[in-house]
Amino acid sequence: MSGNNPGMEMTTLSALSEPNRMNIVELLRDGPLTVGEIAERLDLRQPQASKHLKVLSENRIVEVQAEANRRIYKLRPEPFQALDTWVRSFQRVMEERFDNLDDYLRELQSKEKP
């Protein structure tokens, strides 16, 4: 495929598309938190919080640091950098430079009668 950015994992978007996980990410942007704090602030049951954090971990969106009983989760920068790179590769689209349909329509016409 044409625009496959290195580092931009397809599953990153999938992981982020779940509302609770997105909320976790939004919450963690202000700094690391434990599972209990995340569950409490987002009104999640602890097992669901752990499960969502597991998905985020597997996608390397967060990382864990064990501290005795607790696990402290924090965001990893790489997926965001990769996503940023990917989105920026659509700059031409975002600037709406290529939306002259007319050329394309003319091309269609020419194929009409071969």
Add this chain to the structure above:
Amino acid sequence: MSGNNPGMEMTTLSALSEPNRMNIVELLRDGPLTVGEIAERLDLRQPQASKHLKVLSENRIVEVQAEANRRIYKLRPEPFQALDTWVRSFQRVMEERFDNLDDYLRELQSKEKP
């Protein structure tokens, strides 16, 4: 929630997280295409292509222009701009400025014995 960017729809990520739809987006970055062309290039059956395009339309990621029999699909810039804005709001995270866990750990300690 804290970082709710205006314009960044939660369902945008969900729509993009489906591999075939992501492929469609990658394909359309080089310019508008008809349903038939999309289906052919991505080796999809026409109905599936139409269905995926419908999802992308509903999420305003693409827009349609009817031309006689055919429907020409093209990317819309807004979702990408919104996504760009959202990702950039994680710049602090991407720069890894705030990952001093030590402060947080000390704070945890102080709560230990109230």
Add this chain to the structure above:
DNA sequence: GGGGAATATTCCTGTCAAGGAATATTCAAA
């Protein structure tokens, strides 16, 4: 108006992922 091309829609089925509840694990402290 009939036929064929391009596209959309419907119905069905299987798969997968999220939530609930219960349980297992790990650790510190007494």
Add this chain to the structure above:
DNA sequence: TTTGAATATTCCTTGACAGGAATATTCCCC
């Protein structure tokens, strides 16, 4: 070593969603 707190894991059920096949719709052209 037992207790309790914090977290992870398992099992089950249910709902959403993607693909397949068939059909409906819309349009142009003869």
